Amino acid sequence: MAHRIVVVGAGYSGLRAARRLARSLPEASVTVVNPRAQFVERVRLHQVAAGYRPREYALPDLLRADGAEFVVGTAQTLDPRGRLLGVDTLAEPLPYDTLVYALGSVAQAGPAGAAEHAVTVADPGQARLLRDRVDSLARERGTVAVVGGGLTGIETAAELAESHPELRVRLLSAGEPGSTLSDRGRRHVLATLHRLGVEVCPEAKVVAVYPEGVELAGGARVEAGLTVWASGFGVPDLAQRAGIAVADGGRVAVDSSLRSLSHSDVYAVGDSAAAHGPGGRPMRLSCATALPLGRYAADVIAARLHGRSPRELRFRYLIQCVSLGRRDGLIQFVAGDDSPHEKVVTGSGAAAIKERVVRYAARSATGR
Ligand SMILES: Cc1cc2nc3c(=O)[nH]c(=O)nc-3n(C[C@H](O)[C@H](O)[C@H](O)COP(=O)(O)OP(=O)(O)OC[C@H]3O[C@@H](n4cnc5c(N)ncnc54)[C@H](O)[C@@H]3O)c2cc1C
Secondary structure (H helix, E strand, C coil): CCCEEEEECCCHHHHHHHHHHHHHCCCCEEEEEECCCECCCHHHHHHHHCCCCCCCCEHHHHHHHHCCEEEECCEEEEECCCCEEEECCCCCCEECCEEEECCCCEECCCCECHHHHEECCCCHHHHHHHHHHHHHHHHCCCEEEEECCCHHHHHHHHHHHHHCCCCEEEEECCCCCCCCCCHHHHHHHHHHHHHCCCEEECCCCEEEEECCEEEECCCCEEECCEEEECCCEECCCHHHHCCCCEECCCEEEECCCCEECCCCCEEECHHHEECECHHHCECCCCHHHHHHHHHHHHHHHHHHHCCCCCCCCCCCCCEEEEECCCCCEEEEEECCCCCEEEEEEEHHHHHHHHHHHHHHHHHHHHCC
16 A cells, blocks of 8 residues: 555645655655645735735645645544544544644734734734724724734734824834844834834733723733734644644654654644754744755655655755835844844845745745
C-alpha cells in the first residue's frame, strides 16, 4: 500500500509542504484537510477588514495539479496511537502513516468580555465581520479601539484609519507600540500613525471589553463603538488534546527536523510548531517562518522515506515587513536571529516592497 501522508491545515506552511511532498513522492498518497476550499492569504486580513477583496485560490485545483487529494473539513480529533485523524465531514476517521500538523494560529484569548464584544483579524470570517461593522460605524463617525501594540495591531489601526478617514481610530497598547522594532523603525511607525490620525495610547492595558468600549487597568474606561482584539496569537489545542508533546502555549514540541518529540510519525510546521531558529530563539509567527518550514518538513519526510538522512535546516531572518496603510510601510532589517538593526526602509518604497513580499508568499504557497 502507498505510504499515506495527511497534511492538516492548508495555510502557507501546510500547502507549501503538501505540494512539495506530492511532487517529490509520487509513490505516496498525499491528502490535505482544511476547513475551506480556498487558500487564505492570512497576511492580508487587516486589508480585508478595510474593504480589500482578496484573490481566490481554489485548493482542490491547486492540489490536484500536483497530484494531492483535498478534503474540506475541520480536524476535530487526533488519535496518534491508531494514526487516525477525525474530520467533521468524514464518516470514518482518516488514517495516516505520516501526519503534517499545520493548523496555524488563532487570536489570543482576551479578558472578560472580549469573546462576546470584540472582533479579531485572525481569520477570514472575523475580518469580514469587522469590515461590515467598520463600514456602518464609519457612517456614524464612530470610534474603533484596536487593542494590541504588536505588528498586527499597528497594521490594522493604520489600514482602518487610511481607508475610513471619517472613523476615529485608537490604538491601545499595554507597553510601547512596536517594541520589537528598532528606534528608527518605531519612530517611523508612530509618525505614520499620527499622520493617519490614529490616537496611540501606550501603557493602556485592557482588562475588560464591553459593547460600548474597554476598561483599562486602574479603572479608566475608553469609549469605542467597536473593539478589535489584536493582542497576539495562540494555537488550536488539537495536538494537546491528543497527548502530543507541546511547548510554548500548546505548539507542537519538535526536534531540529520538525518531528514531534513524542510521536515520530508527526511533523509540525508554521505557527503551530514550537520550532527554534538561529541562536535557539523561538521562531517568529510569520510567513517568513511558515514557508521555509513547510518546504523543509517535506524534504525531511521525503529523505527519510527514501532511506536518506535529511539535510539540516539552514535558516536566517533578513527583514520584517510592516504595512502602514496602502501608501506607507516599514521594512525593518534584522539579524539572522530576528533582532532588529537600525537600518530601515520607509514610505512608499517600503509599501511596494511589502506588497511584493506578500505576493511572493502567496505564490510560494500556491504555485500560482
Ligand atoms: C492580520 C494579519 C497580518 C499578518 N501579517 C503578517 C505579515 O505581514 N508578515 C508575516 O510574515 N506574517 C504575518 N501574519 C502572520 C501569518 O499570517 C502567519 O504567521 C502565517 O499565516 C502562518 O502560516 P501557517 O501555515 O502556520 O498558518 P495559516 O496560514 O494560518 O494556515 C493554517 C490553516 O489551518 C487551517 N486549520 C486550522 N484549524 C484546523 C483544523 N482543526 N482542521 C483543519 N484545518 C485547520 C486554517 O483554516 C488555515 O487554513 C499576519 C497575520 C494576521 C492575522
